[in-house]
Amino acid sequence: VxxxxxxxxxxxxxxxxxxxxxxxxxxxxxxxxxxxxxxxxxxxxxxxxxxxxxxxxxxxxxxxxxxxxxxxxxxxxxxxQTGKVVTTASVTVGGKFLLKIEKRTVDSIEYVEAxxxxxxxxxxxxxxxxxxxxxxxxxxxxPSLFTFKIDDLKLAELSGVAFPKVKAKLKLENVRKSIPQLTQVGPMLVTHWGLSGPVILRLSAWGARDLFSSGYKGTLFVDFTPDLHIEDVKSILIQHKNQFAKQKVLNSYPSDFGLVKRFWKYILECEGFGGDILWASISNNSLVSVASLLKQCTFKVIGKGQFKDEFxxxxxxxxxxxxxxxxxxxxxxxxxxxxxxxxxxxxxxxxxxxxxxxxxxxxxxxxxxxxxxxxxxxxxx
The missing domain is CATH 3.50.50.60 (FAD/NAD(P)-binding domain)
Known part of the structure; x- marks a missing residue:
C-alpha cells in the first residue's frame, strides 16, 4: 500500500x-x-x-x-466504464476536452466532452x-525495477538461495561520475537467470537510464559480509581452520558469515577447492583469497530479467x-x-x-x- x-x-x-x-x-x-x-x-x-x-x-x-x-x-x-479505450483527445474552441472513445469488442465510436x-x-x-x-x-x-541477468553458470545452480544482507555496487563503463545510489545494502536473491531481491531492484531503478544506454551490461561487486571488516573475515577463517583442522572444508565453515552450504560450496569452487579437502590442507594465503572473495565477489551483468518482469x-x-x-x-x-x-x-x-x-x-x-x-x-x- x-x-x-x-x-x-x-x-x-x-x-x-x-x-x-x-x-x-x-x-x-x-x-x-x-x-x-x-x-x-x-x-x-x-x-x-x-x-x-x-x-x-x-x-x-x-x-x-x-x-x-x-x-x-x-x-x-x-x-x-470498462471494455473501452480513449483513442484521441483534443481541446475544443470553447476550452473543453473532446474524447473519442471506442469499444474494444464491437465497431462502436462515441465522443464525450469534459x-x-x-x-x-x-x-x-x-x-x-x-x-x-x-x-x-x-x-x-x-524499464525500471528489474532483475539482473548474470553470466555465471555456477551461480544458476544456487537458484533460490537468499541473502538477508549484502552490499552491492554496480559499475557501468559508460558512467564516469560517482553515483552514491549505485551502491545499495539489503536482501538479495539468486534466481535461475541471475540476481534479484530488493538490493538489485534498487540498483536497477537508480541505474535505469545508464543501464539502458549501456545495453544492460556492467559489473556488480557484492560484499557478502558487509558488517565485517576484511581483517575480521580473515581472522575468523584462520581461527576456524585451527579449530577444525581435520574436518572437510565443505562440511564445516564459520557460522559468523550466515551463509548456506550451497553458497559456501560455490565460494570454494571459485577458489578451486574440492569438497574433500581438509581445513588443515588450506594455506593461510588461500584463506585470505576466500576472505577477499566474500568481501568483493564480482559478477558480470549481461542483461535484465529475461521474462520482461519489470513492473x-x-x-x-x-x-x-x-x-x-x-x-x-x-x-x-x-x-x-x-x-x-x-x-x-x-x-x-x-x-x-x-x-x-x-x-x-x-x-x-x-x-x-x-x-x-x-x-x-x-x-x-
Missing part, C-alpha cells in the same frame, strides 16, 4: 530516482504515507507494517484494497499518445510541465496527471503506490475545488 517508515518528506523523496528533487516540496505534505494508511484504516482495511516499512493489508490479499476502492466508487456514484481531464494511465502507450495529442512532451519510457518504468510527462501542488498541466488548463504517466518512479518498497495515492488525491481535490467553484459561480449568476 505504501511505506510506513518514511514520515519525513525529505527522506521520503530520496526514494524516487526520478522525482527526488521535485517531490521535496509540498507534494507529500498534502497527502503522505500517514494519510494513505489512515484513509484505508478508516475505510475498514486493517493494515500491518513489515520490518522494512512496507505496508500491507492484514489479509495479505490485494483484493482487500480493490474491494475497498470499488465500494467507495459505488457509494459515491462514480461511473466506471470540463476536466485527469490522465492516470500508468505506463500505457495509449496514455502517452493522449498526452502527446494535448501538446505535452514525453521522456521516453524505459515500473522510468519516463513519462516531465515534471517541469506540471504544477505539483495541484497536479495541473502548465500547458493546458484543466488537464491533470497522476501516477506513473509522469516521469516519477520510486524504488521497491511501496513508494510507487504512494506516488499514485498522493498525485491522485491532489489532482482529485484540485478538480473538485475547481468544479465546485464553477458551480457556485453559476448559481450566483
Amino acid at each position: 505504501t511505506n510506513g517508515h518514511c514520515t519525513d518528506n525529505m527522506i521520503l523523496a530520496e526514494h524516487y530516482p526520478r522525482g527526488n528533487k521535485e517531490l521535496r516540496g509540498s507534494f507529500f505534505s498534502m497527502h503522505g504515507p500517514t494519510d494513505t494508511m489512515s484513509w484505508f484504516s478508516s475505510h475498514g482495511v486493517k493494515l500491518k507494517t513489515e520490518d522494512d516499512g512496507r505496508v500491507f493489508p492484514v489479509s495479505d490479499s490485494s483484493s482487500s484494497i480493490i474491494d475497498c476502492l470499488m465500494f467507495e466508487v459505488e457509494q459515491r456514484g462514480v461511473l466506471l 470540463d476536466y481531464l485527469l490522465i492516470a494511465s500508468g505506463s500505457s502507450r495509449q496514455g502517452y499518445t493522449l498526452v502527446a495529442q494535448l501538446d505535452h512532451s514525453i521522456i521516453e519510457p524505459i 515500473v518504468t522510468a519516463g513519462g510527462v516531465p515534471l517541469s510541465e506540471v504544477t505539483l501542488n495541484t497536479m495541473e498541466s502548465r500547458i493546458q488548463s484543466h488537464l491533470f496527471f497522476a501516477g506513473e504517466v509522469l516521469n516519477v518512479d520510486g524504488v521497491t518498497g511501496g513508494f510507487n503506490f504512494q506516488n499514485a495515492w498522493s498525485g491522485g488525491y491532489i489532482a482529485g481535490t484540485s478538480i473538485g475545488n475547481l468544479a465546485l467553484g464553477a458551480t457556485l459561480k453559476q448559481e450566483v449568476v
Whole structure:
C-alpha cells in the first residue's frame, strides 16, 4: 500500500530516482504515507507494517484494497466504464476536452466532452499518445525495477538461495561520475537467470537510464559480509581452520558469515577447492583469497530479467510541465496527471503506490475545488 517508515518528506523523496528533487516540496505534505494508511484504516482495511516499512493489508490479499476502492466508487456514484479505450483527445474552441472513445469488442465510436481531464494511465502507450495529442512532451519510457541477468553458470545452480544482507555496487563503463545510489545494502536473491531481491531492484531503478544506454551490461561487486571488516573475515577463517583442522572444508565453515552450504560450496569452487579437502590442507594465503572473495565477489551483468518482469518504468510527462501542488498541466488548463504517466518512479518498497495515492488525491481535490467553484459561480449568476 505504501511505506510506513518514511514520515519525513525529505527522506521520503530520496526514494524516487526520478522525482527526488521535485517531490521535496509540498507534494507529500498534502497527502503522505500517514494519510494513505489512515484513509484505508478508516475505510475498514486493517493494515500491518513489515520490518522494512512496507505496508500491507492484514489479509495479505490485494483484493482487500480493490474491494475497498470499488465500494467507495459505488457509494459515491462514480461511473466506471470498462471494455473501452480513449483513442484521441483534443481541446475544443470553447476550452473543453473532446474524447473519442471506442469499444474494444464491437465497431462502436462515441465522443464525450469534459470540463476536466485527469490522465492516470500508468505506463500505457495509449496514455502517452493522449498526452502527446494535448501538446505535452514525453521522456521516453524505459524499464525500471528489474532483475539482473548474470553470466555465471555456477551461480544458476544456487537458484533460490537468499541473502538477508549484502552490499552491492554496480559499475557501468559508460558512467564516469560517482553515483552514491549505485551502491545499495539489503536482501538479495539468486534466481535461475541471475540476481534479484530488493538490493538489485534498487540498483536497477537508480541505474535505469545508464543501464539502458549501456545495453544492460556492467559489473556488480557484492560484499557478502558487509558488517565485517576484511581483517575480521580473515581472522575468523584462520581461527576456524585451527579449530577444525581435520574436518572437510565443505562440511564445516564459520557460522559468523550466515551463509548456506550451497553458497559456501560455490565460494570454494571459485577458489578451486574440492569438497574433500581438509581445513588443515588450506594455506593461510588461500584463506585470505576466500576472505577477499566474500568481501568483493564480482559478477558480470549481461542483461535484465529475461521474462520482461519489470513492473515500473522510468519516463513519462516531465515534471517541469506540471504544477505539483495541484497536479495541473502548465500547458493546458484543466488537464491533470497522476501516477506513473509522469516521469516519477520510486524504488521497491511501496513508494510507487504512494506516488499514485498522493498525485491522485491532489489532482482529485484540485478538480473538485475547481468544479465546485464553477458551480457556485453559476448559481450566483
